[in-house]
Amino acid sequence: MxxxxxxxxxxxxxxxxxxxxxxxxxxxxxxxxxxxxxxxxxxxxxxxxxxxxxxxxxxxxxxxxxxxxxxxxxxxxxxxxxxxxxxxxxxxxxxxxxxxxxxxxxxxxxxxxxxxxxxxxxxxxxxxxxxxxxxxxxxxxxxxxxxxxxxxxxxxxxxxxxxxxxxxxxxxxxxxxxxxxxxxxxxxxxxxxxxxxxxxxxxxxxxxxxxxxxxxxxxxxxxxxxxxxxxxxxxxxxxxxxxxxxxxxxxxxxxxxxGDGKKAPAQSEKKNMAVARKSIVANKDIKAGEVFTEENLTVKRPGDGINPMRWFDIIGKKAIRDFEEDELISE
Missing domain, CATH: 3.20.20.70 (Aldolase class I)
Incomplete structure (x- = not known):
């Protein structure tokens, strides 16, 4: 009304x-x-x-x-x-x-x-x-x-x-x-x-x-x-x-x-999520089979990779392939 x-x-x-x-x-x-x-x-x-x-x-x-x-x-x-x-x-x-x-x-x-x-x-x-x-x-x-x-x-x-x-x-x-x-x-x-x-x-x-x-x-x-x-x-x-x-x-x-009081991403801001948020990326070159550690991983933009809230899920796993520095990590 x-x-x-x-x-x-x-x-x-x-x-x-x-x-x-x-x-x-x-x-x-x-x-x-x-x-x-x-x-x-x-x-x-x-x-x-x-x-x-x-x-x-x-x-x-x-x-x-x-x-x-x-x-x-x-x-x-x-x-x-x-x-x-x-x-x-x-x-x-x-x-x-x-x-x-x-x-x-x-x-x-x-x-x-x-x-x-x-x-x-x-x-x-x-x-x-x-x-x-x-x-x-x-x-x-x-x-x-x-x-x-x-x-x-x-x-x-x-x-x-x-x-x-x-x-x-x-x-x-x-x-x-x-x-x-x-x-x-x-x-x-x-x-x-x-x-x-x-x-x-x-x-x-x-x-x-x-x-x-x-x-x-x-x-x-x-x-x-x-x-x-x-x-x-x-x-x-x-x-x-x-x-x-x-x-x-x-x-x-x-x-x-x-608005309606419900907290959720507005339609207009969704396009900015990948730009403003961050993902888990390689902090240095990583070889296939190498264990992910807090030294060889970091968090950077863009945000269309693995959510950093899963940081401890990724630490300790092994790389499925080679990753170059700043490349988005994948499982």
């Missing part, structure tokens, strides 16, 4: 349907499997006086509440219908995270096949139950979570109808310092809960998601933008289109390189 790569456009469209479509084009060009947005009604998800996160404050000089920031980034349901149609036209899977019940109902009406639960709602029991009852494949992000949080969320989902579930390790800092990635926690989640695992990345660069694939991630999610210099909360922790394309190419290379 190929790694499912999600290009997280999120709110990097800055509230513009036209920019959202450009993000779809960039995701398609990069070769990802899916482009994901965020669907919400601002007044349903944040109170008017909620302050912005520190990283959100750093990305804008405007003094505003979290509600006002999100309101500027909000796309209407009609715009999402047009956006989904555009994704279908371009041949890329549309996905959007629903942040409130109205948005869940709306995205359900679009027959969205896979559902993504954001880290901020992993402790939102009514939300988890509503998503679970859709009986659709779910991808669960676990930023800011303890193992107990994850266990409770999985239980709520499973008890209410969820079948196919993938759990993403994640660190909810934008950008995430490398020292806080803790990538091995992804394997801890897999081992404890026996689930498909993946990784949602907020680091700057592409190294960590590539490493996650090498460790067994089946889903990779990565923020991207048309331009990191655009104003908005998530641009600075996002890849630009050429970087996204490089990440996809690298992930596909790692997928291919992982």
């Amino acid at each position: 190929s790694v499912f790569i999600i290009a997280e456009a999120g709110v990097n469209h800055n509230g513009s349907l036209e920019i959202a479509k450009q993000l779809v084009d960039a995701a398609k060009e990069a070769g990802v499997d899916c482009v994901k947005f965020q669907t919400y009604i601002s007044k349903n998800i944040v109170s008017k006086n909620a302050v912005k996160a520190e990283y959100q404050k750093q990305q804008s000089e405007v003094e505003e509440s979290q509600h006002d920031m999100l309101k500027k980034l909000e796309l209407s349901f009609d715009e999402f219908i047009e956006l989904k149609d555009y994704c279908e036209l371009k041949g890329i899977t549309f996905l959007s995270t629903a942040f409130d019940f109205d948005s869940i109902n709306f995205l359900k009406s679009l027959n969205m096949e896979t559902w993504k639960i954001p880290s901020g709602d992993i402790t939102n029991l009514p939300y988890l139950i509503k998503i679970a009852k859709l009986n659709k494949p779910i991808i669960l992000s676990t930023g800011m979570s303890t193992m107990n949080d994850i266990e409770n969320a999985i239980r709520a989902l499973k008890e209410n109808g969820t079948g196919e579930l993938t759990v993403l390790h994640c660190t909810s800092e934008y950008p995430t310092p490398y020292k806080d990635v803790n990538l091995l926690a992804m394997l801890t989640i897999q081992n404890q809960f026996n689930v498909q695992i993946g990784y949602s990345d907020h680091t700057q660069g592409i190294e960590v998601p590539i490493a996650a694939v090498a460790l067994g991630a089946t889903v990779i999610e990565k923020h991207f933008t048309l331009d990191r210099n655009m104003e908005g909360p998530d641009h600075k922790a996002s890849l630009e289109p050429d970087e996204l394309k490089k990440m996809v190419e690298s992930i596909r290379h790692i997928e291919s390189a992982k």
Whole structure:
């Protein structure tokens, strides 16, 4: 099964349907499997006086509440219908995270096949139950979570109808310092809960998601933008289109390189075995009937003669014919 790569456009469209479509084009060009947005009604998800996160404050000089920031980034349901149609036209899977019940109902009406639960709602029991009852494949992000949080969320989902579930390790800092990635926690989640695992990345660069694939991630999610210099909360922790394309190419290379885990000579290297390995050869001229010894035998390339692992089988035997120096020994 190929790694499912999600290009997280999120709110990097800055509230513009036209920019959202450009993000779809960039995701398609990069070769990802899916482009994901965020669907919400601002007044349903944040109170008017909620302050912005520190990283959100750093990305804008405007003094505003979290509600006002999100309101500027909000796309209407009609715009999402047009956006989904555009994704279908371009041949890329549309996905959007629903942040409130109205948005869940709306995205359900679009027959969205896979559902993504954001880290901020992993402790939102009514939300988890509503998503679970859709009986659709779910991808669960676990930023800011303890193992107990994850266990409770999985239980709520499973008890209410969820079948196919993938759990993403994640660190909810934008950008995430490398020292806080803790990538091995992804394997801890897999081992404890026996689930498909993946990784949602907020680091700057592409190294960590590539490493996650090498460790067994089946889903990779990565923020991207048309331009990191655009104003908005998530641009600075996002890849630009050429970087996204490089990440996809690298992930596909790692997928291919992982192989099936069985250690045996690869087809491409078999032709080099005779060249690189060695055989038992005459260390000097040897006459027929002469006893093979550690003095008149040695080991040299090529490797298409007697395997040197049989060294002690050959020592003490008699030469069946004359051998010249450097000639392969035969029995």
